[in-house]
Structures are given as structure tokens and as C-alpha cells.
Amino acid sequence: MLTDTTTTPVYELTKPDKKFIGWHIFFAVTALTIGSLFGPLQALEHAGVDLYPRLDFLFVEFNGVNSYYQGLTLHGVLNALIWTTFFITGFTTLVVIRGLKRPLAMPLLNRIGFWSMVAGLVVAAIPLLGNKATVLFTFYPPMQADNLFYIGLVLVVVGSWIEGWGFMLTLWRWRKENPDTKTPFIVLAAVINVVLWQVATLGVAVEILALILPLGFGWVSGIDPQLSRTFFWFTGHPLVYFWLLPAYISWYGMLPKQAGGKLFSDSLARLAFWLFLILSTPLGFHHQFVDPGVPAGWKYVHSLLTFGVGFPSLLTLFTVVASLEYAARKRGGKGLFGWIRALPWGDGSVTAQLLAGILFIFGGIGGVANASYNVNLVLHNTAWVPGHFHLTVASAVTLSFFGICYWLVPHITGKPLWRPQLALASSWIYFAGMLIFSNAMHTVGLLGAPRRVPLGLAPYVPSEWNGHLFRVAVGGSIMWVGLMLFVVVVAVTAFQRKRLPEGEHIDVPVAESLDDPNKAPAWLDRWKPWLIAMVVLIILAYGPQLIDQIAGIESTSPGFAP
Amino acid sequence: MATEADNDSEVQEEFKPRGTVAFAAAFVVVLLLMWFSIYIIMLSRGTTI
Numbered sequence A: 001m002l003t004d005t006t007t008t009p010v011y012e013l014t015k016p017d018k019k020f021i022g023w024h025i026f027f028a029v030t031a032l033t034i035g036s037l038f039g040p041l042q043a044l045e046h047a048g049v050d051l052y053p054r055l056d057f058l059f060v061e062f063n064g065v066n067s068y069y070q071g072l073t074l075h076g077v078l079n080a081l082i083w084t085t086f087f088i089t090g091f092t093t094l095v096v097i098r099g100l101k102r103p104l105a106m107p108l109l110n111r112i113g114f115w116s117m118v119a120g121l122v123v124a125a126i127p128l129l130g131n132k133a134t135v136l137f138t139f140y141p142p143m144q145a146d147n148l149f150y151i152g153l154v155l156v157v158v159g160s161w162i163e164g165w166g167f168m169l170t171l172w173r174w175r176k177e178n179p180d181t182k183t184p185f186i187v188l189a190a191v192i193n194v195v196l197w198q199v200a201t202l203g204v205a206v207e208i209l210a211l212i213l214p215l216g217f218g219w220v221s222g223i224d225p226q227l228s229r230t231f232f233w234f235t236g237h238p239l240v241y242f243w244l245l246p247a248y249i250s251w252y253g254m255l256p257k258q259a260g261g262k263l264f265s266d267s268l269a270r271l272a273f274w275l276f277l278i279l280s281t282p283l284g285f286h287h288q289f290v291d292p293g294v295p296a297g298w299k300y301v302h303s304l305l306t307f308g309v310g311f312p313s314l315l316t317l318f319t320v321v322a323s324l325e326y327a328a329r330k331r332g333g334k335g336l337f338g339w340i341r342a343l344p345w346g347d348g349s350v351t352a353q354l355l356a357g358i359l360f361i362f363g364g365i366g367g368v369a370n371a372s373y374n375v376n377l378v379l380h381n382t383a384w385v386p387g388h389f390h391l392t393v394a395s396a397v398t399l400s401f402f403g404i405c406y407w408l409v410p411h412i413t414g415k416p417l418w419r420p421q422l423a424l425a426s427s428w429i430y431f432a433g434m435l436i437f438s439n440a441m442h443t444v445g446l447l448g449a450p451r452r453v454p455l456g457l458a459p460y461v462p463s464e465w466n467g468h469l470f471r472v473a474v475g476g477s478i479m480w481v482g483l484m485l486f487v488v489v490v491a492v493t494a495f496q497r498k499r500l501p502e503g504e505h506i507d508v509p510v511a512e513s514l515d516d517p518n519k520a521p522a523w524l525d526r527w528k529p530w531l532i533a534m535v536v537l538i539i540l541a542y543g544p545q546l547i548d549q550i551a552g553i554e555s556t557s558p559g560f561a562p
Numbered sequence B: 001m002a003t004e005a006d007n008d009s010e011v012q013e014e015f016k017p018r019g020t021v022a023f024a025a026a027f028v029v030v031l032l033l034m035w036f037s038i039y040i041i042m043l044s045r046g047t048t049i
Helices: A015-046 A068-100 A109-131 A148-176 A184-202 A204-217 A226-254 A266-280 A297-330 A338-342 A349-373 A384-413 A420-446 A463-495 A528-551 B004-014 B018-045
Strands: none
Touching: A015 A109, A015 A384, A015 A463, A015 B018, A068 A109, A068 A226, A068 A349, A068 A384, A109 A148, A109 A184, A109 A338, A148 A184, A148 A349, A148 A528, A184 A226, A184 A266, A184 A528, A204 A420, A226 A297, A226 A349, A226 A384, A226 A528, A266 A297, A266 A528, A297 A338, A297 A463, A297 A528, A297 B018, A349 A384, A349 A420, A349 B018, A384 A420, A384 A463, A384 B018
């Protein structure tokens, strides 16, 4: 059985709510489908099979997809920025309404936000497809894209802010209506993620509005790449947590129920999310360890803070695994590790998330190496880095979102999951491909292979890299097959005619806690101290350097369009 | 006859996450091994001034 079916609904979202969430998922999956087309092309290129010259027929109205770098940009923007943001805002809509058991406070606000995001996607897609924004998803200045690309990104971010205001307003109203009730964990966690996003994206907003667009419109003649990078990574690292926290919401608050158990500790779960809020942002310099304009002392400070965020990550590991162990023991699991076999591995939704967690263990280990100021020098700007973030955003996040879709799409459409066995297979195939791909990328990175380079064309590739680059191609291609199976299963589920039997529906799996949430300390349900801590820590970690870099700004680098 | 609820509360009362502790310990060991293997690579490359 894939998910629980029940004839006594706990709470029904309205049809317009479900349709609204469905639009989010539609755009998210469409972006993922297009963006992922380029994944195997890059992987095959590394093995010497360059298919890009044969792609002129794609998007012919826009001059075709011409190069490795255009494909890499489309892959990064559509997968890392669009798939995630649209999915997360849709999932948050569901979590807030279902968790609070009330409608959104101002549905119109959320709709304005969503359609702004769609408008932004369309505006950014025009230069992207026309090869006028081939600047990769980090768009480091002085590389310069068509202004429409940045305007589109601004619209996507502002739209997500507006949707976020809708979620915050809804929670604020609910707290007014329920002053003596603790905020349900899944909603607290979802709104913490919303607040994290609002604060984190201030960096990239300043970068685009104050530095990049003035250059693009010709108001200034140059740009300061160092300051731009600092603003970018102010957003760039907490962006990773914006992606991860919705997966964690599912792992903490939903997966235990799907596995037949309960959340091990509601209090630990709340504490972990508050710590992510205060610790996710003030550590961006660990992405800039080789930047010449950031003093070594500040790099050490951010390195230490990055280890600080390891603490809520370990809390998450412990609490989620304990919740799963509890479920497995209830199902008859025995032994120190034998209980793992008793988990419901036949359920496609559960298995996708379990496999996501397994891959993320290695992503976390790699992250500790990335954060180490000295060890990072072995890996910096090598193929290790994309190997690492494919274990985070493309595994922990994406594979978890697959698992969520396997109950969410039936829930919002009222239709049964099409071919549950194919859903199960999609996760295993993707997992197998990722194991091969990420292992090869990490290994070849340690051997010195640079990232963001069409290695198939590079004359300096030593023979010892060849076997690993071949594995990159094989793993990347297998992943794509798994991903396409996911797309087919979700699309057929949504558009099939078959409906669930009358009176039956797929419920949102919300886990109870082993401890009583009402006995959790009151400070775990108060916003003020955590918000103050977050602001203070950001000021301490970034303030002096931002003052220094802004005071010494040197807008001397002319932009260039690659 | 024991009901499902009785079984639930029995598992809940007896539950000690021993497997989780072992799992977390294994995680830390693997983390340290992998970190030090990269550290050794770094040392083997020597200074690059």
C-alpha cells in the first residue's frame, strides 16, 4: 500500500486551494523536466560524447541550444532555482492550510505572488533560451546577461516573498485566534523556512538591484566582482537550507506517519529548525575561501559558524532516524541495524525519502570537508563540488520531493497514483545513478578535475581521469531515466481519467509526536528571541566586512557577455 | 487479548533508540575516516607557495 486511504477525512482543502497547489507543482515539474534534459548531455560530454551540436532543433525560435555552457546554465537555473522554489511554495501552501486547519488569510496575496513568479520565469526564459544569459546559475559578475534575465529572477524572488507574506499573515491570524495553543510543528517549521528565505534573499536582491542592473542599464561603467560575490553568497548558502528544510519537514513531520510510527521528539524538531534559522545565513564566506578580497580571519569565523550549523544537522540525523527506528520496531524490526529492513520499503513515497536520506549522509560528510578552511583547498572549484551538491539539492531535496509528490498529487487531484511499482522503481534507478555519478565526481575532483569545464574538449585530461569520467556519463544517464520515470508517473497520475473510489481520498500524512507537543518549552514557540538572535549574528558575522567592502568598492570591471 | 493500542503503548514505553545511537556512531566514524583521508591528500601535496 502506498499511502493511507481513509473514509473519514481529517480536513479537506478546498478545490481552489488544491488547484492553486497543483499549479505550483505543474510549473515545478515542467522546469525539472526541461532542466534535466541537459544533465546527461553534460555528463556525456565529460566522457567525450558531445551532443550539443545536434541540438539546434531545440527551441529553434530562440536560436537553438548551442553550447555546453548554455545547457549548464539552463540545467542550474531550472533545476536549482525554479523547480525548488515553485515546489516549496506549493508544498508550504499545503502545509500551512492543512496544519492550521484554516484557509489562507489573504488568498489573493498568495495568488499575486505565485503569478509574479510565473511572469518572472517567462521573462528570464527568453534570454536563457536565446543564449543571451549563459552566465550559469551563480551569474558571477563581471559576466553579464541580458537585463531580462535579472528582471525575471527578481520577479521570481519578489513573488516568493509575497507568497511568504501570505503564509506569515495566516500564521499570525491563527495565533490571534488560538492564543493558548502551540503552533503545529509542520507549520512552525514551514514558516521558519519562509522567514529564512525572506532574510537570505536580501543579499541577492542588493546584488542585482544595486550592482548588476545599474551596469546593465549603462548607468555605471563597471562593477566590483568581489562585493557582488559577497552579496551572492549571503544568499547562496542559506538557499541550500531553503531547499532542505521542506524535505526535513517531511522527514520529521510526515515520514514517521507513513512508516507507521511517530515523531521521536517534537521539542528536538522545533529546536533544530530554530537553530537552522539563526545559523544558516552568517556563514557565506566558506564559499569564498579563495577570494582575495576577504580577510583570512573572517573566513575562519565563517568556517566555525558552518560547523555550528552541523549541530542542528546532527539533531536532525538523530531525531529522524530514531523516529524511523520506532516505526520499524512497531513493525516487528529487531537487532541493532536489522530494524532497517522492517521499514516499508515497498512504498514508493517512503522509499524515495529513505534513499534521499542515505545519499544525504554522504552529502553531509562532504559538506564538513567543504567547510574546513584548510581541507577545502584540495576540493575548491573541482568536480567534487557539483558531486557534493548533487547529493544535497539533487538527492536529499529532489528525491524527497519525488516521495512527497507520490502522495501529494493523488491528494490534490483525487486520483490514485499511477503504477505504484514504477514510482518505486524510479527512486531506486535515480538512487543507483546518483551513487555512480556522485562517487565519480568526488573522486575525479580529488584528482584535480576542475568544475564547470567541458572536459571532453580539454587537452590536459590525464588518462587516470577517463574511467571516472565514463562513470559520470553512465551515472548521469541512469539518473535521467529514473527522473523521467518520476515525471511520467506524476503526469499520468494527474491527467488520467480514473478517480479514487467515491468517499475515499489520500490524506496528508501528519505524524503525531511520542512526547506531548503541549509540554514543549514555551520558548520553542516564541519568535522574538530567535529573530533577534538571527539579526545579531548576521550583523556580527557580516557587518564589519560589508562596511569594509562597501567603503572600498571598486566598480572597475567592465561587464562582458559570454 | 492485547489490542493494537496496548501494543503501541508497550513499544512506546520500552523504546530506547539503541539502533539510532549505533547509526549515529557509525556516521561519525565514517565522517572522520573520510575527512582524514582528504586531509592526508592535502598534506601529501605539500606547500604550494
